[in-house]
Amino acid sequence: MSTPTRVYLARLAGVAVFDPNGDQVGRVRDAVARLRAGQRPPEVVGLVAEIPMRRRIFLSINRIISIDADAVVLGSGTLNLRRFEKRPNELLVLQELLDRRVQLDPDDRAATVVDVAMECSRAGDWSLARVAAREQTGRLARRGNLQQVEWEKVRGLSGLAEPGGTANLLAVLEDMRPADLANALQDLPDARRNEVAAALDDPRLADVLSELPERDQVEILTALGRERAADVLEEMDPDDAADLLGELPPPEQDVLLDLMEPDEADPVRQLLKYTPGTAGSVMTSEPVILPPDATVAEALARIREPQLSPAVAAQVFVSRAPMATPTGRYLGMVHFQRLLREPPADLLGGVVVNDIDPLRPTTPLPEITRRMATYDLVAMPVIDLNNRLVGAVTVDDVLDHLLPPDWRDRDAVPGPPPEAADGAVSADVSTERADG
Incomplete structure (x- = not known):
């Protein structure tokens, strides 16, 4: 190569x-x-x-x-x-230079950094040699001429950056999974992190917030302003929104809930009422629910919807009307593997399984974990005293709450011991960086 x-x-x-x-x-x-x-x-x-x-x-x-x-x-x-x-004395090139406002010699033309090139000398050393920058032309800065300029002819590449755009950094980050993008945001200075987060659209930001430590979630949400924060909360799954709101003072919770659409706020309000560490506090209130006279084909079409997570789409819960939680009388559930084995025209009422006792909203987390492990389940129904389905606990909900509270905080994850990976951490590699 x-x-x-x-x-x-x-x-x-x-x-x-x-x-x-x-x-x-x-x-x-x-x-x-x-x-x-x-x-x-x-x-x-x-x-x-x-x-x-x-x-x-x-x-x-x-x-x-x-x-x-x-x-x-x-x-x-x-x-x-x-x-x-x-x-x-080091510089993270993409994090610190993309979207930076600079001046191009010889006539101090204003521009925005789009990319930076490194070049290799005959001796094999690499250095930042050229800057790709787009000239700013009033409000249409992105439509200006794209220039490739030698590093020495660009002013403003060192020192603190002024608040600017985020388009080029977002272009680098756009293909990341939400969890990876959340990790990248943790590397940014607080002001830059909030700036990039605010530039994401509401659904994307909702997904990323769910993957961040609670501290960062609260700081970003606060920086957004209440109106935008309420819009983002509406895009989050109710259980994730409830977890995030639970980190805020009750008066602030009420303000944001009042700003949300009533049909989006109501399930979040309900989840906030449950005691932490119980099925009610970790469940999702929007599992896949169908009536007993729905067909297997209809159920398969429903679980194919792309916005459903794998854990939620793994089974269909069957109940009497109404279909929104709290439903009518809960009847049972059907795993997607069973759906694949049944004729498409068969009714769910004929293939439903109800031989495992559902959870109650007050069921503690250790009991949920034990029962899910015993029966090899990825989700369990949660019903109230009137036998109505109020939600479902999925395996990702359980894992999220069993891990240490700071598990999403990248800096809190312990590193591998020196002997890990057959001695993969070696002194000579560290010395290379120190000596260059």
């Missing part, structure tokens, strides 16, 4: 990283450059890659034997699995 002598880093974001055996290690998330004195362009010392468990590690540029638009390949040697931490 060959490596070009110039690589635009925004295009490299998200590219898979492979070890010498062809096994994927992770994906590129940023590049690390070391600042140098005078007007000399920063030296690129490595890449930041995200590996499983949302851990970001440093890959020394000296360990990389191939870089292209499809893959980054590492050479032989051990891999440093310590979590990446930026040093004072």
Whole structure:
């Protein structure tokens, strides 16, 4: 494989990283450059890659034997699995430079950074050599001419960035899963994180908020302003919205609930009434519910809807009308595997299963866990004293509440011990970064 002598880093974001055996290690998330004195362009010392468990590690540029638009390949040697931490004299290129407002020599034309290229010298050293910037033309800044300018001819690349746009950084982040995007947001300074979060559309932001630690959720929601915060809460699943509102003072909860549409706020209000650590507090109030005279074909069509999570779509709950929780009398449930085995025209009432006792809203979490493990279930119904279905507890709800409260906080996840991965954390790799 060959490596070009110039690589635009925004295009490299998200590219898979492979070890010498062809096994994927992770994906590129940023590049690390070391600042140098005078007007000399920063030296690129490595890449930041995200590996499983949302851990970001440093890959020394000296360990990389191939870089292209499809893959980054590492050479032989051990891999440093310590979590990446930026040093004072370092620059995270994509995080800190994309969308930065700069001036282009010789006539101080205002522009916005779209991409940054690193180039390799004959000696094999990489440095930030060129900047792709779009000239600003009043309010139509994005329609200005795109210029490729040498690093030395751009002013405003160092120091604190002024508040600006987010379009180019969002373009780099747009293909990430919500959990990965949430992880990326945790790397940003608070002001930049809030700025990027606010630029996401409501459904996307709702998905990302559900993957963030409670502290970050509250800070972002507060920064949005109440009207926008209420719109985002409406896009969240009721149980996630209830969990987030539960972190706010009761007066603020009431204000936001009043700003939400009544049909979106009502199930959230109900969930907030349940005692923490019970089925009522962790359940979703919007499982898939159909009447007994619905057909197997109708049920299969319903669980194919793309907005349903895998755990929610794994089974259909059957009850008498009304179909919204709290329903009429609960009759039982049908797992999707059973649906696949039955004739499409058969009625759900003829294939429903009700041989496992449902949960009550007051059932404690340890009991829920024990029963789901005993019967190998991914979801269990929750019924009230009148035998009405009020929700369902799914396996992801249980896992979310069994893990430590700060499990989503990337900085709180402990790193692997030095002997992990057959000695994967090695002193020589750390020394490479220190010495460059």
